[in-house]
Amino acid sequence: MPSATSAIQSKLPKVGTTIFTHMSKLAEDYKAINLAQGFPEFDCSPDLQMLVDKYIRQGKNQYAPMAGVLTLREAISKKIFEATSTEYHPVTEITITSGATEALYVAISTVVNLGDEVIVFEPAYDSYVPAIEMNGGIPVFVTLDPQYEYIDWEVVSSKITEKTKAIIINTPHNPTGKVWTSTDLEQLDLLAEKHDLFVISDEVYEHIIFDGLQHISAVSIPSLAARTFLCGSFGKTFHATGWKVGYCLAPKEFTAEFRKIHQYMVFSVITPFQFAIAEFLKDPEHYLSLSSFYETKRNIFINAIKHTGLKLKPSEGSFFQNVSYENLSDEHDLALAERLTKEAGVASIPISSFYDQPTDFRVLRFCFAKNNETLLRAGELLNKVNW
Ligand code: PMP
Ligand code: GLN
DSSP, rough: OTTTTTTTTOOOTTTTHHHHHHHHHHHTTTTOOEOOOOOSSOOHHHHEEEEEHHHHHOOSSSSOOOOOOHHHHHHHHHHHHHSOOOOTTTTTSEESSHHHHHHHHHHHHHOTTTTOOOEEESSOOOTHHHHHHHHOOOOEEEEETOOOOOOOHHHHHHOOTTTTTEEEEESSSSSTOOOOOOOHHHHHHHHHHHHHHHHEEEEETTTOOOOOOOOGGGGGSSHHHHHHHEEEEEETTTOOOGOOEEEEEEEHHHHHHHHHHHHHHHHHHHHHHHEEEEHHSSSHHHHTTHHHHHHHHHHHHHHHHHSSOOEEOOOOTTTTTEEEOOTTOOOOOOHHHHHHHIIISEEEEGGGGGGGSSSOOOEEEOOSSSSSSHHHHHHHHTTTTOO
16 A cells, blocks of 8 residues: 555655755855855844844734734835835735745735746746646746846747736846846736736845846836736845745735735734834835945955956846856856855855756856855855866
């Protein structure tokens, strides 16, 4: 008789442990500098920590409302209105989630039914495709040009069929650091309208954007906002990826369906942290200073690796710098990332892991959300590599 465990029919047969877990474990085992998994090396603000402490001591320790603490939803509503002039009603259109990961999963689950196709740009953040497949959907890939310079809207258009239900976008983009332009969003608006598509917009790096570029939210265009689930997170914005507090903004009818799933997935999200974030959001400087903070780090890292022979890809936003090593080595990117971790003491993420089909553009992603000394030390180590 088969054992119960061997009888499980996997819903995700192609999926193993994520590349982030794999590379972080390898970095730990080999005591390498971890520029692989994207998380800050530094702590969140002591003021924010004090606020959490304050609310824990005030007894805000029981279940939050299913949709989230109202003061946080109000603060998000104000913030998004100031940035985009789009109004989201805190009671009916904003839901606090367990990180953007839950927001994305639930948004996908809300709109995707069996056999529906969903357009995904690749390289793609790793959680989108499993979420589509778990809901019986079919991911349809549009590959970004290897230089990350533009989005070919004719290709996007050619991939849309009568089964296409939604399109997932991510700006600033992980892993490339590409930022979508206003023209991109206008093109998206036209296509989404023409084919009546839902849009799921992952904007977790909204406040990390460089060289004077502006983040343009999908919801800054009213017609696009009317079909969009905007997924955000405080993990990157407040250097608190472990808190897993995110949110989803969507029109009232979308939010009603979204909450039906959210309420059975997590019901509600950690209470004192929501109160603390709501209070901390009162000072916009807490997030508006983030771009220059990270731009400095990006530049320190770029400077530290300038004699390695690695070729830089543009990094317009997020906290990732991609580099091409095609002129240095023929090694497969995963093998190289593993070898660099073990031999050079610097961990990175191979870009091929963000593609559906085996692809190797000979590109590695480095996370520069680290202390300056760490970035300089990583540069020194990479300078010594025997490619
Ligand atoms: N989307 C992107 C593009 C990300 O990089 C991440 C995590 N780094 C997430 C979503 C998930 O965010 P969270 O940690 O808030 O779940
Ligand atoms: N978003 C992070 C990254 O891109 C990783 C998050 C995770 O490990 N799931 O590195």
